[in-house]
Amino acid sequence: MKTLINAAMKREKCDLVIKGAKVFNVFTGETEEGEIAVKKGKIVGIGKGYEAERAYNANGAYALPSFIDAHIHVESSMLSPEEFAALSVRHGTGVIIADPHEIVNVCGIAGAEYMKEAFSHIEIEGVNPLEVCLQLPSCVPASPFETSGAVLDGRETEWEVERDLFYGLGEFMNYPAVIGADREALQKIEAAVESNKIIDGHAPALSGDALNAYASAGIKTDHECVNAQDCLEKLKKGLYVQLRNGSSAHNIEENAKAMNAYNYRRFILCSDDRNAYDLKNHGEIDDALRRLVKTGVPAPWAIASATLNTAECYGLRNKGAIAPSYDADIALVEDLKEFRVLATFKRGVLVSEGEKALFSAERYISEEVKSTVKIKEVNADDFKLDLSGKARVMRVKPNGIMTEEEILEVESKSGDVVLPQGVCKLAVIERHFASGNMGKCLLSGYGLKDGALGISVAHDSHNLVIVGDDNKAMARVAELLERAGGGMAIVNGKFEKSFALDIAGLMSSAPYEEVIRKTEEITAHARGMGVEEGIEPFMSLVFLPLAVIPKLRLTDKGLVDVDKFEFVSSQIKE
């Protein structure tokens, strides 16, 4: 501390001075010209006339506190932590609140330990370029409707949430259990409250008494708001509204309408699920800022939502501002409209510049996250679905992750449904214990013809999700996915393609350029097979087993009506 004070008083040289920046002050919402003086990773002043070991010329760029992503599942990028960090940092992110929900559902706590270690070993000049606050996944499995690779019960959660490994308790998706005062759900929440750790929420369409009950449990955030009214009710009840800029789901534009000069402090920006392509080409929180400002929200409110508000929400005391005693986590951006990130500093170290992260790290991959896809052998006949008369069909819609229920008249032939025009089959195959569990249903609105494709990423238990109109092709997709240790695969009469996600069947150990290119290639193939516009061929599949989002979902155990919170049959009896 002495050296900080001496540097502030100009009695000692600073380590770094950033000159020529327009410095945004998140406390006042104003911008001023001044040198940012940094010592031992801390900001010690904004002023003039500092001497320093190094000077960095910002050339008139805006200096913002580097961004805090309030909620992200890193696994959804399909990138290793090392590659994720490279992209995240070059888009101005300094801290992520990461919920390793996916990998923990596959590998248990060993998955979280892997994430922690993989992020921690990335280093540049003694600094960790991206700081990660891990949330303990609260719903493993996310629902009783599916088979996950691990189970974290109330007791284990009590124990884990106290560990230093975890910053807080991850999004409590099983809201019916909270509202129903389920013993085990409350055991988890109480443990987090007792450890004084923040609890993230997930409260789609909750309102009235149910939202009161959910908030009464001490849950503090929600990223599932769908419109201004929804936001305002959640705000009123004390939840921070996380504006989500995911690849599949985004709600910034609708929800920004709720934001005003008084309540802007209760909005925070997050990615939730974001793929590598979007991370590279559009960015992360920088992209969210751009979108938010485009809705007409003043830049100072938006920036606060990406920095100070999030730091306050999560109790990150020295983050989110460029001011003395704050960590020297700084993003230089071109303007306050497009927010193109020119350089990022972490604790006073330049960690990215231009389009490039200035660090690289060998992959760290623990044994527990390797070779995780284990299925019982399947063949074409296993994909038969004997339905006739009225059938319950899951309908997907463009640009969203909600599904609808559609009732169609179908016929059966040789013990298998004759697929109506525009309808495919959807299958979810258990892949952790090779149990042979398989759920099947009909899927409309997706549009695939003459083949099948599948993926081993499938929220939240990450069983294999396979869609197709050809039983043989579906079986072959399952086989390809198993061989690759997870990934994406596509099969039709003419070709087979697959791309391995060798870390837990969720993430690739390849460089991000390769992940993006291979994902694009395989996606282009899928698109060529008729997948509808507005439907991401693979990424829309990954939400189809997620039995916490209305209306219909399919798991390895069968079809679920989320509103009723029970299994339903595809066959409607008349």
Add this chain to the structure above:
Amino acid sequence: MKTLINAAMKREKCDLVIKGAKVFNVFTGETEEGEIAVKKGKIVGIGKGYEAERAYNANGAYALPSFIDAHIHVESSMLSPEEFAALSVRHGTGVIIADPHEIVNVCGIAGAEYMKEAFSHIEIEGVNPLEVCLQLPSCVPASPFETSGAVLDGRETEWEVERDLFYGLGEFMNYPAVIGADREALQKIEAAVESNKIIDGHAPALSGDALNAYASAGIKTDHECVNAQDCLEKLKKGLYVQLRNGSSAHNIEENAKAMNAYNYRRFILCSDDRNAYDLKNHGEIDDALRRLVKTGVPAPWAIASATLNTAECYGLRNKGAIAPSYDADIALVEDLKEFRVLATFKRGVLVSEGEKALFSAERYISEEVKSTVKIKEVNADDFKLDLSGKARVMRVKPNGIMTEEEILEVESKSGDVVLPQGVCKLAVIERHFASGNMGKCLLSGYGLKDGALGISVAHDSHNLVIVGDDNKAMARVAELLERAGGGMAIVNGKFEKSFALDIAGLMSSAPYEEVIRKTEEITAHARGMGVEEGIEPFMSLVFLPLAVIPKLRLTDKGLVDVDKFEFVSSQIKE
């Protein structure tokens, strides 16, 4: 937690429902009609149709989160904690961040322990009506210029700040030590930072590099702002601005000019030093709100400054809002202009109504805080002050606590100065160890004639401060103060009056009505002896030894020039 959720869902009866209130929501800044449902001391919902054990009809009053006083020295009320709580609560306060700086300067940590215990034993229906977060005094003594009753060095502070007894580290008044990177000052601050405890500040007239240095130490608040520019600089540097509504010092009106829709979240309201008369008749934070709104600040910003902002600043997670999971700490006020408090609830228990606290508590007084005034015998000759020619005179000004330096031509007669028109003598007598230390100087702008008065409250070491134009009367005042175990005393040719402050020489064990009446009586006597308008006869004296506020101060060791941070002589050599 189960019972909270069940109550929220109306599956169980609530303990309390407050009906007919206009409920202010501090997150949205809006007011809505609705029933406030309370269970086990927590708010579980704002809605309709709750069943409850008790109903309370608010009759159209506004329901606000009860107020948080961000910084107060309870001792300045001269009331026992029990009597203070009764007044504080009836003015809508729910939590105080109390810095027992005064009593710790007299009695050491035993003083803080006494405060904690005295507040804790007050109870109504199993609830503590006023919650107290004690800050560990950081400056005992406040400066090296005076003799205090205790010394808390760096090492002891390291040890104490970790204790549960203390919520954080109290205002760091010795700002020169911080800026100078004094070893012991930094030892204290580092200990608080390591314990993750908040550090309050005190930064009068600090700006530029010095303020950068002060903020770099991790100090997070300041209540010494004097104008909008001062506020804005402190805000920018990450300090919360505490708007002060003390009895002697208040800065709301000037500083409110800095407040706007963007930065209002960084302002918080506090009392600092407030006497019993003001507490009873004008209130505490309710009065601050009234004053703040009168400046034109919108009520929602003002209320946030009294509630949510303060809770955020101090990390009081479930305080400062009326929303599910928040403590049911509620003040009902008549309107959002005068903020007259009609009733106060603490954790769902009605603790005051109308003009009356609904609890009373026996005095708790520990041995350590009794009989604390010990002086060496003094007589009239001890008050002689041999000055001639140019003399340095301390000048007090109406309505403020700053002093100025005035140079006057004086004559000496029989080894004692001949007091010019309008000039008195000021003496400060050490009273902890009967050492005989006595500081003396001339005082202008005060106005007392034909006698003397004195008090044992004197920031921050609480030695005896005596003012007069008559050596014999001054000696008699010292004698009266010693006999009473501290208090206030006044002497002239015609009468003698004294009022005992039997708790540490700072606070009275009498009921607040008596404290107010006796203080008024003795003050009226002082006023009758010529004390100038705008000068509080006793309460202005108590700041005169406080060698951290410019310009001149007098301690038991002599006259101090605060700007130069050194002792100076009353006699100016020519």
